[in-house]
Amino acid sequence: MSETLSVMLFVVLPYAALALAIIVSVLRWREAPFSISSLSTQLLESRKLFWGSIPFHWGIIFILTGHIFVLFLPSTVDWWNGVPLRLYALEITGVALALWALFGMVVLTYRRLSNSKVRRVTTPMDYVVLTILFVQIISGLWVAIGLRFGAAWATGVVVPYIWSLVVLQPKPELISPFPLVLQIHVVAFWVFLAVFPFTRLVHILTYPVMYVTKPWQKVVANVPNTKVR
Numbered sequence: 001m002s003e004t005l006s007v008m009l010f011v012v013l014p015y016a017a018l019a020l021a022i023i024v025s026v027l028r029w030r031e032a033p034f035s036i037s038s039l040s041t042q043l044l045e046s047r048k049l050f051w052g053s054i055p056f057h058w059g060i061i062f063i064l065t066g067h068i069f070v071l072f073l074p075s076t077v078d079w080w081n082g083v084p085l086r087l088y089a090l091e092i093t094g095v096a097l098a099l100w101a102l103f104g105m106v107v108l109t110y111r112r113l114s115n116s117k118v119r120r121v122t123t124p125m126d127y128v129v130l131t132i133l134f135v136q137i138i139s140g141l142w143v144a145i146g147l148r149f150g151a152a153w154a155t156g157v158v159v160p161y162i163w164s165l166v167v168l169q170p171k172p173e174l175i176s177p178f179p180l181v182l183q184i185h186v187v188a189f190w191v192f193l194a195v196f197p198f199t200r201l202v203h204i205l206t207y208p209v210m211y212v213t214k215p216w217q218k219v220v221a222n223v224p225n226t227k228v229r
Contacts, residue, residue, distance in 0.1 A: 010172035017194035024197035052107030059101025
């Protein structure tokens with residue numbers, strides 16, 4: 001990979017994506033607050049939604065949590081990986097979670113393509129997001145299987161690269177020598193971050209934390225009095 005292309009993909013793109021994610025999200029929240037929501041399609045179809053949504057969301061949450069843990073506590077991860085059995089357990093768990101999330105993605109995509117009602121409320125941006133997520137998950141699985149023990153070498157490669165961006169001293173040379181699949185995995189994340197504020201996924205930023213302690217609501221069907229009698 002040329003030095004110019006490396007700088008564009010691993011320096012310019014990350015900063016541009018982060019700027020878009022912050023600026024557009026704030027503008028959207030201020031100018032069109034009612035657009036920050038996720039259009040529920042549960043009433044249109046619920047069975048496939050359940051089997052797709054649960055594995056996808058929980059799989060992604062656990063994988064993302066693991067990535068964040070590695071980013072902030074690399075020394076702890078290195079200590080854990082010091083025992084081969086623990087390293088194998090971590091690698092197998094990561095692959096299993098990625099496959100679980102991929103299964104959910106396949107179900108959700110099939111649901112959108114096969115159900116005419118759901119397809120009508122699907123926007124082009126939804127397909128863009130699905131494509132990026134597929135690339136992200138499949139490339140991540142490829143890295144985990146083809147470039148084994150990523151949990152061990154990522155602390156010395158990916159983590160320093162991310163922190164170099166944070167401290168405004170980017171080091172694209174940490175990523176550019178690696179195989180194409182890892183580069184695709186990294187670039188797919190920055191592309192996802194760039195399109196994120198333009199999608200319905202932006203509702204994640206307004207997650208209703210207060211509902212954790214809010215009492216359960218009871219929903220009663222509005223049935224005409226004649227039917228009740």
